[in-house]
Every structure is written in structure tokens, then in C-alpha cells.
Amino acid sequence: MELSYQEKLTLIKLNELKKAKFEELVKETGLEQVAVMRAVLGLQAKGLAKLHERSERVVKLTETGKKYAEIGLPEWRALKLLRGRGKVTLDDLREVLSDDELKPIVGLLRKEGWASVRKEDGKLILEITEKGLEAGERPIDRALKLLAEKGVVPVNEIEKLVPVKELKRRKIGEEETVTEREVEITPAGEELAPKVELKREVSVLTPELIKSGKWREVEFRKFDIKAPVRRIYPGKKQPYRAFLDKIRRRLIEMGFIEMTVESMIETQFWNFDALFQPQNHPAREWTDTYQLKYPKSGHLPDEELVERVKTAHERGLAGSRGWGYVWSPERAMLLMPRAHGTALDARQLAKGVEIPGKYFTIQRVFRPDVLDRTHLIEFNQIDGFVVGEELNFRHLLGILKRFAVEIAGARKVKFLPDYYPFTEPSVQMSAYHPELGWVEFGGAGIFREEMTKALGIDVPVIAWGIGIDRLAMFKLGIDDIRYLFSYDLRWLREAKLVW
């Protein structure tokens, strides 16, 4: 028969005691209460011990009861004063009684027959009686003493002295159920106990134990790895952040170079103008993007670049006739929270790129909207582009499809014609998600030459911008987009880790 260390120890102690109160066994073994309980139940299951449980109604003192045990019941304090003075007024009794105790005192003393009461000049006068002079210990006094001594006393024992109801009424005592546990060794236990070998129990196998060969003499502590334990919540990344970081890793693994920027504030130049979006385009109005109140304007990049962009807008580049209006540098200098990640594409292209090359960025972007469970005014986009001599529209569709599969876990993708001022042709992509159905995923296209040429790039650039919040909601199992930024501790602790 295999016994755990705790069971062995408990059995040995129990064999010495034969029969013991549970608390006694705890003290004797020096183990934790729960460990002893587990050991006793284990021994019982093996027929080596028996646990007897008995529930009992007991009485114990209330806080008031404890006070009375110390300073005496109010009637005794009053009687003492009476014995000393023969007669007292109610006011005199205030010397030894509190306000609460004063109220019922006349009734109490009269009931015991310890004092007589009369009125003199409108005042109550209490006078000691014969009975009061001779009064000695009553049953209630004995009950109080007993309770003070023992802490808890079975109801039936108290009832021999006074009705428990009486103690409750006077707020001296209260009733409670306690379970008394007693453990008894069985004959089988008695037989086994002397043969039990109690080895030192270790929970860590150390190099010393192995080298010295002592491991042979010890008992290895067994752990029940299926036992329920308290949940712990180690520190971890905010779930949405973790999701974005995973996507970032994927893209880097796919060979993309990350584009970063320090600020979430952008000039209109990079957000719009460098992307060949005309300054009178409706999407530039304040209804679609935010503007900065202060500072209102930022700086434009080097003059030559600005000049090329201006020319593209006013007269056109690469065989285009442009938009045919007067381009305003002041307008281009206005500051705004970035409205799409594509602004970083423009910055990177102007800075220079590897050809062929693949770039991406994950950006927080801002657009006015009415907040609800599926709309936020700030969200995240993955933008990227691939630049190379031979690239064409089919490459774009191929890459987008790959993205949808790699990032969204989509099975099918669908492309629809679309329009962006900076791409031609433009497509809108939807991905089929097994549970969400068709999800609009993002926009893409081949950057127009008016844009790329102005930025100094002479080869095709295919680009896309993908919104990833709906996907994150699904992956994180939430149906309110605001939860992506929630401080709700429970969610932060319990949110699923994705992938």
C-alpha cells in the first residue's frame, strides 16, 4: 500500500494517540490543516483510519457578553452601588452604568426583587431590599462564568442553567454550529503503523542529493498536477498589443522592412499631397480628418521635392495633365493626426528605397466617426508596398491574397474595383472568414506615376492599406471594438492570447 509522506506521518501520530481530536492531530503532526485533512481522508479511503464528524449547536459570548464577564452584569454593578448607599436615584446609577444599560435596569432589579422603587419629588428612588442584601450567584451568573472560561459551550449544557433565549435577549450570548472532528485509528491502521518507514521528504532534487547517493534515503514529494489551484495572472502584454506584435513578426519573417515614425502627427503634405491627392479633394475636409488646433502648421520637406509635387498637382508629370489648380504650400503645411498609414509609404519612397524592396508599417490612424461597438475614431492599419522593375497588377493581387491567408487566416479573398486618388488601378479586398463571413479588409492598388515620379521613383510600386481591428476583435473574441483599448482588468487578465 502506497502512502504519501503526510499520510505516513499522520498514521504514526495517530497510532500513538489511537483516537484524537482533529486539531490535536494537526498540532502533533506539525502539518497544515488542509494537509492533515487530506491525509486523514486518504487514510480513511485505505481503511486505516476513521473520521468521525459531529455537528453541535453551541453558545458563545458576544462582545457585550465578554464585557460583562469582565466588569460584571449591569444588575450586579447597580446592586453594588445600592449596597453601599442603601438608596440611589437613576442619575446616581450613571456612575456605574452606560446609557444603554440604564434603561432596563429598573425592570431588572425589580424582577430579581433586589430593589424597591418609588417616586419622591418626581424622581425615581431605588432602595435596596432584604433580598438584594443577601443576593448571591444566580444561574445566569454561572452561565456567564462558564462561557467566559470555555469559550464555547454546548447548547444543552447552557440550557441546564438558563434558556439560551434569555442570553440572546440580553445580547450576552449567541448560538453557532460547530463541527467536531475526531479521528480514530482502525485495527488495520494499528497493524501497519509500526511498519511504516518515514523518510525525509524532499521536493527538490538537488545535485548534492544525486552525488551523495542520499536520494536513495529520501522520499520524493508527490504533486497532484491536476489539483485545482488558485489562478494567477502573470504580467503580460496588453492583448491587442500582443496581436499587433505578432503581425509585425509575421511580416518581418516574410522579408518586409518595417517603416517607423515617431509622431502620430503628420503634415497634410505627407498625408495627402505627396500621394497626389488634390487639395480640394472632399476627403481632405474637416469632416473626414482631424486638424491640429495648435500648432497649426509644420514644415515642408526639401524644396526640390515640394516643387515636384506641386508640379504634379498643377500641371502633371509622366504624361499626365495634373489636377489643374494652384497648389498651396500653406495648405500642405497644416498639421493633422495621421489619417492613414499610406503617409509613411510616401515618406519612405521620398527617402529612397531598395529596388526590389518590400516595406510595411503598423500605424495608429485617426478619422472622425461616431463611436459605437464597431467604430472607433482611432484604429490601426497595416500599410505596405512592394517596389520592383517587373511588378504588375497580378503581383498585387497575389501578395494581397497571401496576406489575407497569412494574417487573417482567410480561406477565400475577393477583389472589387475601387478608387483612390493615389492608385491606378485600385482595388478593394474582402476576405472570407469562416465565422465572420466576408470582411472588408482594405484597399490597394498600383501607385500612380504622378505620385511615384514626383517622389523620385521610376519603377512600379504596388501598395495596400489594411484595417486590422475587426480581425483583432475576432481573434480576441470580443464584440465591442472599444474593448481593444479597455482598462477592464478582468479582460486584460483573461483575454485569450492569439495564435
Ligand SMILES: N[C@@H](Cc1ccccc1)C(=O)O
Ligand atoms: N490608405 C487607404 C488604403 C490604401 C493604401 C494603399 C493603396 C491603396 C489604398 C485607406 O486608408 O483606405
